[in-house]
Amino acid sequence: MALIVQKYGGSSVADVQCMQRVARRIIKTRDLGNQVVVVVSAMGDTTDDLIELAKKINAEPDDREMDALMATGEQVSSAVLAMALHAAGAEAISMTGPQAGITTDGVHLKAKIRDIKPVRLKKALKEGKIVVVAGFQGLNPREDIATLGRGGSDTTAVALAAATDADKCQILKDVDGVFTANPRVVADAQKLDEISYDEMLEMASLGSEVLQSRAVEFAKKYGVCLEVMSSFNENPGTIVREEVRNMEDIVVRGIACDKGQAKVTVRGVPDKPGTAARLFKELANSNINVDMIVQNISENAKTDVSFTVPRSELAKAKRVLDALENISAGGVMVDEDVAKVSIVGVGMRSHVGVASRMFDALAKNTINIEMIATSEIKISVAIRKADADKAVVALHKAFELGKAAKKSGAKKK
Amino acid sequence: MALIVQKYGGSSVADVQCMQRVARRIIKTRDLGNQVVVVVSAMGDTTDDLIELAKKINAEPDDREMDALMATGEQVSSAVLAMALHAAGAEAISMTGPQAGITTDGVHLKAKIRDIKPVRLKKALKEGKIVVVAGFQGLNPREDIATLGRGGSDTTAVALAAATDADKCQILKDVDGVFTANPRVVADAQKLDEISYDEMLEMASLGSEVLQSRAVEFAKKYGVCLEVMSSFNENPGTIVREEVRNMEDIVVRGIACDKGQAKVTVRGVPDKPGTAARLFKELANSNINVDMIVQNISENAKTDVSFTVPRSELAKAKRVLDALENISAGGVMVDEDVAKVSIVGVGMRSHVGVASRMFDALAKNTINIEMIATSEIKISVAIRKADADKAVVALHKAFELGKAAKKSGAKKK
Numbered sequence: 001m002a003l004i005v006q007k008y009g010g011s012s013v014a015d016v017q018c019m020q021r022v023a024r025r026i027i028k029t030r031d032l033g034n035q036v037v038v039v040v041s042a043m044g045d046t047t048d049d050l051i052e053l054a055k056k057i058n059a060e061p062d063d064r065e066m067d068a069l070m071a072t073g074e075q076v077s078s079a080v081l082a083m084a085l086h087a088a089g090a091e092a093i094s095m096t097g098p099q100a101g102i103t104t105d106g107v108h109l110k111a112k113i114r115d116i117k118p119v120r121l122k123k124a125l126k127e128g129k130i131v132v133v134a135g136f137q138g139l140n141p142r143e144d145i146a147t148l149g150r151g152g153s154d155t156t157a158v159a160l161a162a163a164t165d166a167d168k169c170q171i172l173k174d175v176d177g178v179f180t181a182n183p184r185v186v187a188d189a190q191k192l193d194e195i196s197y198d199e200m201l202e203m204a205s206l207g208s209e210v211l212q213s214r215a216v217e218f219a220k221k222y223g224v225c226l227e228v229m230s231s232f233n234e235n236p237g238t239i240v241r242e243e244v245r246n247m248e249d250i251v252v253r254g255i256a257c258d259k260g261q262a263k264v265t266v267r268g269v270p271d272k273p274g275t276a277a278r279l280f281k282e283l284a285n286s287n288i289n290v291d292m293i294v295q296n297i298s299e300n301a302k303t304d305v306s307f308t309v310p311r312s313e314l315a316k317a318k319r320v321l322d323a324l325e326n327i328s329a330g331g332v333m334v335d336e337d338v339a340k341v342s343i344v345g346v347g348m349r350s351h352v353g354v355a356s357r358m359f360d361a362l363a364k365n366t367i368n369i370e371m372i373a374t375s376e377i378k379i380s381v382a383i384r385k386a387d388a389d390k391a392v393v394a395l396h397k398a399f400e401l402g403k404a405a406k407k408s409g410a411k412k413k
Numbered sequence: 414m415a416l417i418v419q420k421y422g423g424s425s426v427a428d429v430q431c432m433q434r435v436a437r438r439i440i441k442t443r444d445l446g447n448q449v450v451v452v453v454s455a456m457g458d459t460t461d462d463l464i465e466l467a468k469k470i471n472a473e474p475d476d477r478e479m480d481a482l483m484a485t486g487e488q489v490s491s492a493v494l495a496m497a498l499h500a501a502g503a504e505a506i507s508m509t510g511p512q513a514g515i516t517t518d519g520v521h522l523k524a525k526i527r528d529i530k531p532v533r534l535k536k537a538l539k540e541g542k543i544v545v546v547a548g549f550q551g552l553n554p555r556e557d558i559a560t561l562g563r564g565g566s567d568t569t570a571v572a573l574a575a576a577t578d579a580d581k582c583q584i585l586k587d588v589d590g591v592f593t594a595n596p597r598v599v600a601d602a603q604k605l606d607e608i609s610y611d612e613m614l615e616m617a618s619l620g621s622e623v624l625q626s627r628a629v630e631f632a633k634k635y636g637v638c639l640e641v642m643s644s645f646n647e648n649p650g651t652i653v654r655e656e657v658r659n660m661e662d663i664v665v666r667g668i669a670c671d672k673g674q675a676k677v678t679v680r681g682v683p684d685k686p687g688t689a690a691r692l693f694k695e696l697a698n699s700n701i702n703v704d705m706i707v708q709n710i711s712e713n714a715k716t717d718v719s720f721t722v723p724r725s726e727l728a729k730a731k732r733v734l735d736a737l738e739n740i741s742a743g744g745v746m747v748d749e750d751v752a753k754v755s756i757v758g759v760g761m762r763s764h765v766g767v768a769s770r771m772f773d774a775l776a777k778n779t780i781n782i783e784m785i786a787t788s789e790i791k792i793s794v795a796i797r798k799a800d801a802d803k804a805v806v807a808l809h810k811a812f813e814l815g816k817a818a819k820k821s822g823a824k825k826k
Contacts, residue, residue, distance in 0.1 A: 016466075016469045019470060050489070053429075053493060054492075054496055057432060057493055057500060058499055059500075061499070062499055065492045065493075065496050065499075065507055066492075068507055069488075069489055069492040069496075072485035072488050072489050075482075075485050075488075076463070076482055079467075079482040080466060080467065080478075082475070083470045083471040083474045083482075084471065086471055086474070086478075087471040093477075094478055096481070099556065120556075143533075144512075
């Protein structure tokens with residue numbers, strides 16, 4: 001008997017009808033002879049509604065209280081889904097994150113899973129029950145509820161799959177899988193049949209909203225077989241897996257675009273050893289994710305340092321920088337009109353000229369590159385936000401990711 | 414420094430403005446030099462909305478899942494109220510029932526509090542924080558969330574007051590206190606300045622919705638000084654306290670009316686020793702509260718047994734009875750059109766003729782009495798539901814509980 005972990009997102013359990021449909025699908029999976037653990041997100045827009053309520057009461061609500069508030073969304077959906085399974089004749093039990101044995105570190109709003117002791121969960125499975133776990137949450141060392149950040153239910157699902165040694169982890173969404181680019185932006189974007197963990201990791205951290213990147217890290221670390229698929233049909237999805245040899249045949253797997261970034265420039269930073277380290281250490285201590293970094297050529301022992309941060313963390317970053325008076329005395333400038341566009345593919349490692357092909361495509365469309373960051377398997381550029389969609393379309397075409405190109409086998413040259 | 418426990422009901426925290434008003438009132442109490450523990454109910458109609466959601470999914474939702482679902486209402490309001498207190502400049506922390514150390518027995522939907530170990534709560538108070546506890550809930554022996562039944566937040570407040578040795582427990586409501594009768598039914602119903610625990614206990618269990626009866630039991634058992642008052646003004650409320658001598662001067666303290674009852678009649682019960690005991694034992698085992706009981710004169714070694722149960726427990730009671738084939742073979746009849754009207758007062762112990770005065774008043778208004786139940790300090794009658802309001806008005810007048818009567822001192826004769 002196989003053990004399958006299925007994760008259903010908020011739009012898949014948005015209302016009573018959705019819940020009933022999801023219940024039928026779960027039972028179908030069980031009837032094929034599987035044990036099933038289900039992870040659910042909050043119903044529909046619940047999380048956004050709770051955030052809105054909090055902001056009306058307090059413009060900067062306390063992190064711990066936000067977590068206590070938001071975690072209720074998943075608690076509701078897990079209990080309701082268990083009731084829907086009962087109504088459909090199945091034995092099922094809901095569990096909160098803490099009841100499922102999930103413990104986290106001490107950070108609120110984007111806690112990391114520390115450990116999972118799924119004692120109750122395994123017992124319930126053994127009793128023949130379907131277990132429905134509230135996603136996105138765990139218990140921290142102070143015995144407070146902590147949430148795992150946007151998309152955290154993905155991570156709950158993958159981590160539970162790892163902890164229970166599940167045969168498969170299916171992430172069920174309102175899209176058919178992982179695409180070469182956002183289908184709303186690129187008309188002939190293609191669903192990928194497979195993608196490597198590393199490529200998916202880059203895609204996720206670069207703004208593709210298909211999976212939380214921590215979920216992919218977990219899957220890679222523990223070798224969890226991950227499938228991203230639609231909850232609205234039964235088409236095969238995208239398998240996220242260990243890289244195999246022929247994956248490198250494809251130079252670029254997909255294009256990611258992140259419009260949720262902001263560029264911060266600190267002017268006149270003293271150009272002394274350790275200054276930049278101090279700057280980024282303070283930001284890291286406040287749990288701010290700094291991404292692309294550029295340092296200008298020094299003049300008069302002063303330099304300008306620019307970097308990007310998620311726009312949601314901009315206010316906090318600004319406060320940290322303003323407090324570092326020795327470093328930021330020259331002024332802190334903020335630019336919210338940037339976007340980050342990236343090409344991702346393990347094939348880059350064995351193909352040359354990828355960067356020049358990218359820059360050429362952008363230049364031909366008169367798109368100015370402001371910052372560049374690269375890794376072995378991705379190239380990211382910061383550009384004007386207004387140019388972002390145009391850039392994605394241009395790159396999708398330049399790297400022949402569309403349907404016509406795929407059919408002619410052009411990608412394999 | 415005194416410690417005050419305040420409990421705010423759902424209508425007092427129904428929206429953002431209410432939350433802010435409640436936060437100001439809490440801070441005012443603290444600024445008078447008190448430590449404050451706050452217990453909150455779910456915001457507005459949240460609990461009813463959650464029940465409705467559950468019923469749409471499953472006509473008979475599982476008790477454990479219902480508790481997991483409903484408990485989120487209070488978790489939300491406690492976190493939001495803590496945020497409102499922060500916004501008003503106060504230090505505050507929210508706690509779920511389990512975090513406040515509240516453990517219950519193993520019954521779902523109307524669990525009883527077993528024990529309170531308020532370790533975290535006391536620590537937070539010592540740190541100068543206002544503690545906001547989610548009412549209505551605790552952790553049961555299986556480590557599941559259990560709720561305490563309708564009005565359970567009252568019990569949470571009184572039990573926390575007992576466990577922390579608080580100086581006072583204030584129940585803040587949308588009414589000014591405990592009245593001689595429901596002011597919506599009796600125009601000149603009077604707010605009581607004081608009432609004894611025993612009288613309040615009878616009023617509560619007889620359908621007055623001011624306080625949960627278990628809360629009053631707790632208050633009596635642990636001598637908690639209880640005050641029922643309005644959250645919308647600062648008028649003095651009703652003090653619920655140990656009985657003192659002159660309380661007996663008043664024959665009837667108030668009139669209670671319960672329209673949520675149903676009458677069950679089991680026909681042709683074998684008139685043998687132990688049969689009735691078996692019947693009521695099975696009902697008790699299913700946690701069904703049986704109230705008034707009447708057994709008819711036996712004919713042919715068979716008898717009819719009638720009793721009342723809360724209408725919400727009628728379906729369950731019917732199932733239990735139908736399963737007792739030896740006893741209920743003669744048929745089970747159900748009547749949902751009954752109401753229970755009661756007069757309550759410790760003065761009954763020392764005054765004669767109270768029952769006849771009650772029956773006389775009902776007879777004069779052509780109201781037929783179907784069942785009677787009495788205790789030392791109350792007399793209850795079951796009548797047609799359509800007659801209930803008329804009966805309350807008649808009794809309020811007969812026992813001179815209105816404003817005019819009070820002024821003339823008529824009650825003290």
